[in-house]
Amino acid sequence: MLNLERLRTLDALARHGSVSVAAEGLHITTSAVSQQMAKLEREVGQQLLARNGRGIRLTDAGRLLAEHAARILSQVELAQSDLEAQRGQVAGELRLSAFPTAARGLFPTALAELRQRHPALRVRSRELEPERGIRGVVRGDLDLAVVLDWHNKPMPLPDGLVKALLLDDPADVALPAGHRLAGRDEVDLAELAEDEWITWGEGEFCHEWLMLTLRSRGVEPVVGHRAAESHTQLGLVAAGLGVCVAPLLGRNPLPEGVVTVPLRQRIQRHVFVVWRADADRRPSIRAAVGALRAAGERVGGTADGAPTAASTAS
Template identity: 70%
Template sequence: MLNLDRLRTLYAVARHGSVSAAADGLHVTTSAVSQQLAKLERETGQQLLAKNGRGVRLTDAGRLLADHASRILSQVELAQADLEAQRGQAVGELVLGAFPTAARGLFPTALARLREEHPQLRAHLREMEPDESIPAVVRGDVDLAVVLDWYNKPLPVPDGLVKAPLLDDVADVAMPASHPLADRSVVDLEEFAGDEWVSWPKGEFCHDWLMLTLRGAGIEPRICHMAEEHHTQLALIAAGLGVAVAPRLGRGPIPSGVRVVPVRHTMRRHIYAAWRADADRRPSIRAAVEVLRATVVELGAAEEGEPGPS
């Protein structure tokens, strides 16, 4: 009989594209992956991997078995979901992915509540951007991801996933306290046409959104600095080095020397949870979504929040 763990290892190689990447995805060593695959080849009497330059590729037999493994593992997950649903309790392990400001702004409270309300559920947080977490959910490496898109730039969600809205997060413009617009109660993006901008790094979803939005406002952006963390962006602004878009969720205290001002035509991030449809019946998934929504209410939806101290 084929061993389920070895099938899972083969499927990981197929979806990640290499033994080392599969090892990272499975949180084991490359040696452990190689040993599992060697045992699987002995069990099947077939060569499943072949050398391909400095790496490996799946043979025809390997691809065939990996396709079966995908269906088998999906069926196993459905069985686990049904058993968990029959028991009616959130139990076992749940891996949660979230982008940084959600990880900071929602998850400390949500995870504490989840532990208190469901003591038999072991939840684990992985901080990752949406372009990492969505594929991780599809692969099965993450059970539920908290992701975002913007009011004018949707995030593509593959078939086979379910999503549920959590909140809309308002974004303001952050600027040095010495900026001519710093004392305004509301601003228009067009008023920053002559400013230098602090942005998220190139290639990130939010950087692409910023370019799209500024150009839509008739601004050809001059990006002078790029930083992934919002706290770093605000520190650069405090030093007088540019302006930035500053979402409210997880923003924390505003540094002295920085002012945040709402935009007349409100900019919003849509934040939602996403999980695999074949896990939809799992009480642990439902418990996590309920706790996240309760946390949004407890902390005060960012949509209704004040811009912050100035």
């Protein structure tokens, strides 16, 4: 009889393509992955893995069994979800991620509420950029991920995920206190055409959004500095090294020497949480979504509307 944990290990290898990454996702050692696979190969009487240079690849038998493993694990997830729903208890382990400003602006409030209201629920959280969070939910490494898109650039989501809006997060422009436009009530993006921009890493979703937005307003951006974390960007602004977009969520307290000014072309990002549709009935998922939405309301955003399927809402 096939062992479920060994099938889970095979599934992780098929999804990640790496023993070390699979081990990290499963929270076990690389030697434990190798041992599980050796036992699974003895169980099925076929070779499932083959060396591929310094890495590994699945054999034909390995790919076939991995396809079955993915379906079996999905059914197990559905069974667990139905059992949790029948019990109605918020318990067990829940794994969450959020991009940095959401982790700072939402997690302290939401996770403290979950701990107080549901002491039998063990929450594990980490910071991940939106794309990595979504991949983690799809792979099953995460139960929930807080992600974002922008009003003019939706974040593509795979089928099989459900999402709920947490808040609409308005963004201003952050300027050095001595900037020529620092005292204005609002500024136009075109007025910043000669400024150096501080942005995210090349190829990141938010960087691509900023380039799209500036160019749509006739501004060919001059990128002076890149930083993944918003407070690093604001620190560079404080040093007089450029300007940046400053969403409201998680930006306070502003560093000394930085002012924010509203943009005439109002821009905002949509912050939402995603999870797998096959886990939709789990009380722990519902409790976490409720706590995150309540935290979003406290920071002044809006979070109207019921959860929606990613295939129809993204």
